[in-house]
Structure formats: structure tokens, C-alpha cells
Amino acid sequence: MNRWKAVLAAVTSCIVMAGAWGQSYPTRPIRLIVPFAAGGSTDIIARLAAEQMRKELGQPVIVENRGGAGGALGTAEVARSTPDGYTLAIATVSTMIVYLATRANPDYTLESFAPITNIASMPNVITVNPKFPAKNLTEFIAVLKAKPGKYSYATSGVGSINHMLGESFQAESGVKLIHVPYKGSGPAMQDVMGGQVDILFDQFPSSKTYIDSGKLRAVGVITPHRVPGYPDVMTMEDAGMKGFTDEAWYGLLAPAKVPPEVLARLTQAMKKVMAEPELRARLESIGSRPVGNSPAEFVAQIRTEIDRMKKLVKERQIKLEE
Secondary structure, eight states: OHHHHHHHHHHHHHHHHHHHHHHHOOSSOEEEEESSOTTSHHHHHHHHHHHHHHHHHSSOEEEEEOOOGGGHHHHHHHHHSOSSSSEEEEEEHIIIIIHHHHOSSOSOOGGGEEEEEEEEEEOEEEEEOTTSSOSSHHHHHHHHHHSTTTOEEEESSTTSHHHHHHHHHHHHHOOOOEEEEOSSHHHHHHHHHHTSSSEEEEEHHHHHHHHHHTSSEEEEESSSSOOTTOTTSEETGGGTOTTOOOOEEEEEEEETTOOHHHHHHHHHHHHHHHTOHHHHHHHHHTTOEEOOOOHHHHHHHHHHHHHHHHHHHHHHTOOOOO
8 A cells, every 4th residue: 555655646747737837837948949040931930930939939949050961960869869848840741741741751740749839931032034035924824834854853862842843833733844953952953043944942031032123034833822912923723723832841859758748838939929919010021921839730731631642642653762
């Protein structure tokens, strides 16, 4: 009997300590790992969110860039970190969808994390060199169908989100393009502007400056609605591809096995963060759409997109670099 009393006392003590942990968390700075270099869309959104998280959690949220392997290196680092809520990651389509759907032996899985929320979604855009013989998406598709295999598209690399966008577009529209992979979006964009490659698949904010300056022409967005301020840029549905939408997104992850009380604190904090008018306005100013869904909704979204990506890779017979 005394032995069972001792066990019960130990369990009760753990529960009390866990509750106290959740109430006191955080007591020191939090690391927010961005698995890409500074300056890109992921980094920008992470820093906007980190500032609001600091205000809500009462501790500094320090953004650290850990680029490499298409985002897999930094993401794997968080998966291996101590699950105490002090190391978090920004999740993207590249790290949580493309990577998990295309690797036989990934360094991490969805089960390695406790997804918290999708912070923001961002429209993907198809742009062309200004000399390309099409002014809108309908004309663009007609030109490509008239000469299959003639035109090329640049991306940030084999297996990147932009590569998959190009494959998705070909599957949906019935056109045939030549893929020209680069080591990063910057060189890809430069060669499309220079005329060495015809087409670029990219995230709208990254291309916005060049679209506005006339160095690139936007012919279509892979998103349900036309982008505010760009009423002439058609959606896929405008061109007859009903249901074809594919947005980039940026979410927040904690390592799996984070104490439930800590996860609840983070979830509660992010709900308040995502309701902040200042954050929402700043996200919208860079062309993104604030989301702020629940952990369950975010997990379901990731699972659905992984399944869809696996199907695309199989149907298109895409060969990826390990």
C-alpha cells in the first residue's frame, strides 16, 4: 500500500510541476529557426511574427537562419532539439510537403513535430520575360500548346516548390515545358529577365518589384482570387482550370513531445498574435493572406497536401535529387 501511495504522490507531483511549467513558460528567450537564408519570404514572415510573439509571450523571440538542403537542415535541427518550447521552426511547403512527399528516408517526418498554426499563405505567380508573345494567361497557354517543348521555365532547383508548381501547371493545362533548375530563385529570376529562359514560377512577393518595374510580366496567379492591385493578372480558374490552386504558406512548428501545457500556451499566444490588426496589415502589405488556423486544422492541411504531392510526383514521374 505504501508503495502505491508513493507512486501516486510521484504522479501527482509531475502533474503539478507540468501545470506550473505551462503557467510560467516562457522564462527565457525562444529560438525561431528559419530554414532558409535571410531576406526571403520565409524570413520576412518569421520576423513579423516573432515581433508580435515577443509582445504576447513576454520574452525575446530570436530568429536564426539555418539554410541548406532546401530547408531540410534547419527543420531537422528543430526536430532533434529538446522539446521544451524554446526552439521552434517556421514550416513551409518546401520543408513539410515537397520534402516529406519525395524522400524515401527523410531526416524527419510530420510526426517529428507539433504543428501550431499556419501563419500566412502567399500567392504563387507565373511570370515571363517581357518579350514573351503573350499578355495574359489564356494567350500564354495557347502559345505553349502551339509549340510543345519549345519554351523553358526556371526554378530554384530540382524538387523545389517552384519546380513542383511548374509540374502541376503542366499537368493541369496540358502543356509541355523544359525545366531549367538553378541553385536559388535569384539566378533563375535574373536569367528570365535576361531572356535566357522564358518563364518563372515563383512566390508573388519575391517577383513583385520586377513585375512593377516591367522587368517581368505576370500572366497568372495560382490562387483562388486575383491579387489586390493586380486586377488584370488572371487566376487559373479564369483560364478554365477549375479547382487548380496552389499557394505557398508559412507556419509554426514545435518539436514533438513538447509538454501539453507549453503547447497550449503557444497555441493560445498565436491565436492572439494572429488577431493583431498590426500583424495582419503588415502581412497583407507584402502580398500574403493571414491564416491562423488551429493545430488540428494545420495538421490536416499538411497531410492532405503531402498526399497530393505524392500523387503528382508519381504521375509526372519526377526524379528528385537526394
